[in-house]
Amino acid sequence: MQLDDGGGRGVRLPQARRAQVLRHAKHIFARKGYRRSGVSDIVARAGVARGTFYLYFTSKEQVFMAIVEAFKANGARVIQGSAGCVGKMPGWVKTANGTVDDLNLNLCNLRNIGIEIAQEEKCGFADVFWPMLTAGLAARKEYGTNYAIAGGDGVHPGWSGHTIMAYAFLKALGLAGDLGTFTVDLKAKKMKCSSGHELVSEQDGDFEIRSSRYAFCGCAPSGLRTGSYPTCDKDDLSKDSSIRSAMTLVPFNRDLNRLMLVAKNGRARNYRITWGSASKSFSAAQLAWGVNLADEFPSNPFGEPFAKVDSAIASKQAYETKQIKQLFRSREAKENIESVVAETEKERELLVSAIKAAFVPVTHTIKIQPE
Helix, strand or coil, X not given: CEEECXXXXXXXXXXXXHHHHHHHHHHHHHHHCCXXXXXXXXXXXXXXXXXXXXXXXXXXXXXXXXXXXXXXXCCCCCEEECCCCCXXXXXXXXXXXXXXXXXXXXXXXXXXXXXXXXHHHCCEEECCHHHHHHHHHHHHHHHCCCCCCCCCCCCCCXXXXXXXXXXXXXXXXXXXXXXXXXXXECCCCEEEECCCEEEEEEECCEEEEEECCCCCCCCECCCCCCCCCCECCCCCCCCCCCHHHHCCCCCHHHHHCEEEEEEECCCCCEEEEEEXXXXXXXXXXXXXXXXXXXXXXXXXXXXHHHHHHHHHHHHHHHHHHHHHHCHHHCHHHHHCHHHHHHHHHHHHHHHHHHHHHHCCCEEEEEEEEEC
């Protein structure tokens, strides 16, 4: 990087100083959050003069973009995400002008700016705002006016709103949603399984399968300790506390959660499919086209193992929240952030290992009977 010294001569700026500013800016953003961080915080942390900062960067926004570029240069996948919608004026806002529609119009404008930035930076874009807004309107029409996709306070969503957010980001990350296909020849009573699934045995229409790829389960079996995760026996699709409710408002299963059963060469008009403890009838034409087991059987053999993996992930996420909100902002972190990061990462790695240990193959049976 060069500057003109005023006499037409280029003066090379040391890149080590720029890297120093970036390194300390990352710690400031992690500890205080982007919005609450200022140039004064960055220069104080980096131990450089304000004028030195402006030799390299014009604003904290440019610093943030430089950090994003550094992630991209090192192979990280960057997703530009929009904010969601709001459902009502937050109770703690006392002086805001305008209406909820005005707030959402502003958020929509920010969403449009985000699309432009994503295009300029050649990165993915997670459109949270529009699916959440339209899903909220559809939910109030379908389930009643008390349905709050953006949360009870209008800003912090519950399970349904978080499901919409997850849908937007998983789509932006390019998740294909193909979890597997079980292809059955009904005449020969033979099955073929796609990658991630292994046929253990087959006998007279009963197919035992070992799967290392899970279907996503929107509720957990009753009797399990799942924290706040919805349980199937109490799950109410008319409530915004239901994950499965949100899955009716966006094409979640179609786009992201496809575990297909395709059965051809059937002689009967209809067949009864039993998967786990649940049974359901389908026509031969439906089976030949393919049915999504994850969609048709919300309570299925993956429920319990999925809940165990989810519980392990929740423990890791709870610790990461503690890391960011408490440990990275502690007195010790202010004195030596590198040491705090190193020590806390050791504990986090144990939680990562617990997730891997919880994720085990699932053995299940699909039974196909002519009706």
